[in-house]
Amino acid sequence: MSLLVKICGLSTRETLDVALGAGADMVGFVFFPPSPRHLSLETARELGKQAKGRATKVALTVDADDATLSNIVETLQPDLLQLHGKETIARLRDVKARFGLPVMKVIAVETSADLAALPGFADVADRILFDARAPKGATRPGGLGAVFDWQLLSKLDLKLPYMVSGGLNPDNVAEAIRVTRAGGVDVSSGVERSPGHKDPEMILKFIRAARATEELMVR
Numbered sequence: 001m002s003l004l005v006k007i008c009g010l011s012t013r014e015t016l017d018v019a020l021g022a023g024a025d026m027v028g029f030v031f032f033p034p035s036p037r038h039l040s041l042e043t044a045r046e047l048g049k050q051a052k053g054r055a056t057k058v059a060l061t062v063d064a065d066d067a068t069l070s071n072i073v074e075t076l077q078p079d080l081l082q083l084h085g086k087e088t089i090a091r092l093r094d095v096k097a098r099f100g101l102p103v104m105k106v107i108a109v110e111t112s113a114d115l116a117a118l119p120g121f122a123d124v125a126d127r128i129l130f131d132a133r134a135p136k137g138a139t140r141p142g143g144l145g146a147v148f149d150w151q152l153l154s155k156l157d158l159k160l161p162y163m164v165s166g167g168l169n170p171d172n173v174a175e176a177i178r179v180t181r182a183g184g185v186d187v188s189s190g191v192e193r194s195p196g197h198k199d200p201e202m203i204l205k206f207i208r209a210a211r212a213t214e215e216l217m218v219r
């Protein structure tokens with residue numbers, strides 16, 4: 001199976017076009033007001049149309065309620081919901097049933113203890129994304145460029161597809177794939193010139209660096 005590359009936090013037509021043109025498999029849109037990447041529904045509608053049929057559209061939310069999710073689903077028309085908060089297993093089940101969309105649950109990782117909840121989530125989620133646990137007091141649970149210890153995943157035996165994120169960039173993505181054996185990688189701040197401002201050249205470099213590892217990997 002080929003590696004999935006997700007570019008997250010896209011917010012302009014230009015940078016979305018670069019990611020799609022470079023062959024991103026997934027494009028992520030952030031709906032979390034404290035984030036510098038937060039999208040209005042109006043922009044989401046526009047970018048959603050632009051990405052339709054060219055990549056998997058991912059809507060990233062943090063403990064969003066039904067009304068918020070409903071507006072996002074209606075305007076962006078995502079293919080996948082990325083739940084990046086403290087959503088419970090019951091909430092995942094409910095979201096899946098209510099919106100009829102696959103769900104990618106984010107597991108925040110700092111120590112091996114953070115993996116204990118994995119089996120329960122893996123029963124319900126369609127895929128898992130491992131991200132670095134945000135430091136206490138952070139204004140958002142992700143998109144901070146923080147890295148976790150990839151060795152924690154090196155012996156992971158998960159039947160579900162999983163991706164890795166957290167502080168990835170064009171220089172470290174190959175090593176992250178090698179250590180974690182993840183089926184996909186996800187990046188936001190590592191392809192930005194400042195928070196919320198994607199750099200076209202870095203997007204290209206990231207996708208190239210990730211793709212270059214594919215030939216070396218035996219999954």
Ligand SMILES: O=C(O)c1ccccc1N[C@@H]1O[C@H](COP(=O)(O)O)[C@@H](O)[C@H]1O
Nearest residue numbers: 008035142143144145166167187188189
């Ligand atoms: O990008 C954000 O602002 C954000 C806000 C709230 C939750 C998650 C967010 N970003 C996601 O976090 C991971 C890792 O990001 P980074 O590469 O370390 O910057 C990724 O999935 C982002 O989309």
